[in-house]
Ligand code: NAD
């Protein structure tokens with residue numbers, strides 16, 4: 443079997459490549475990434491030692507490059523992780539989100555259709571449902587909810603999901619979509635909450651908490667997400683959406699306090715800053731469908747996952763020091779200075 447993994451040098455794409463090489467040792471995994479700011483080829487160094495892995499630097503919005511790639515390999519499966527992914531960046535510059543997340547997905551869908559793939563899996567996000575009230579703890583995201591995206595990021599992801607599902611209905615392309623909650627784990631780019639707070643704390647820098655820190659996210663260890671995608675890819679039903687999450691809702695401020703405690707750093711580093719525009723209050727997945735239909739359940743408890751994530755960042759200082767000393771410095775200044 444031949445798999446195309448787009449966004450392979452990003453956070454989840456990298457973890458997924460390693461997952462697939464281990465779980466499907468006789469299959470070929472082709473990873474592509476345009477190596478934008480969030481993609482790091484060094485993530486895939488070990489994978490490149492495996493003869494079942496091929497990496498190509500390529501952009502999903504480049505029609506000619508994608509056409510040549512599909513022609514060269516004749517993929518059985520396409521898993522589309524490639525995207526612009528940071529809500530804060532989408533508030534500053536929505537255009538590249540529409541181009542990458544919508545146009546890029548359409549180019550891949552057309553090629554998947556033309557070349558007759560067995561399955562096109564679109565990596566979606568729970569953010570397409572908008573948010574839930576903080577106090578309504580009996581309400582969860584189910585697959586049948588209408589889409590109500592709040593940010594340009596989530597709106598572009600919602601458009602991509604709908605396009606993918608429309609290719610199933612209109613053209614009969616075998617499509618599945620997963621909508622996962624917030625991931626954490628190794629290789630996450632330091633612009634996102636957990637690595638940002640971890641790295642700032644290690645450097646004794648202020649921890650910029652948006653608003654009052656009471657927003658809720660539903661955290662899932664990245665390997666559990668990879669296993670869910672693998673399961674849907676092989677056993678999911680065409681044209682279906684599967685929510686992926688493990689009932690692990692936490693207030694941002696509580697996550698930050700756990701990180702500080704693990705690192706032995708003082709809570710005085712916490713600084714409350716101006717809230718994100720349109721900031722979603724609460725995300726909470728109902729994973730009943732994927733559990734009942736496909737038997738998937740998360741395997742990693744948050745208490746263990748956060749410890750191994752912190753360990754990974756402590757053991758891989760070179761990885762993040764190179765990032766935070768590069769163009770990220772300018773990003774951080776613009777996003778957080780005078781906030
Ligand atoms: P990421 O930003 O770490 O990785 C995205 C990767 O896509 C990067 O390597 C980037 O270089 C690449 N990319 C961007 N534009 C591209 C283009 N035009 N062509 C080729 N590659 C391109 O993000 P992530 O957290 O790994 O997210 C991966 C996917 O999972 C995204 O689709 C995201 O919406 C979805 N998702 C993420 C989370 C989360 O908590 N991180 C949760 C649910 C869903």
Ligand code: TYD
Nearest residue numbers: 529624633634635638650651652657659694
């Ligand atoms: P983030 O990691 O950007 O993921 P998402 O917004 O896609 O869920 O943010 C997670 C939560 O943390 C979100 O409620 C915003 C908050 N946050 C902060 O309080 N400070 C920060 O510096 C960042 C990056 C996020």
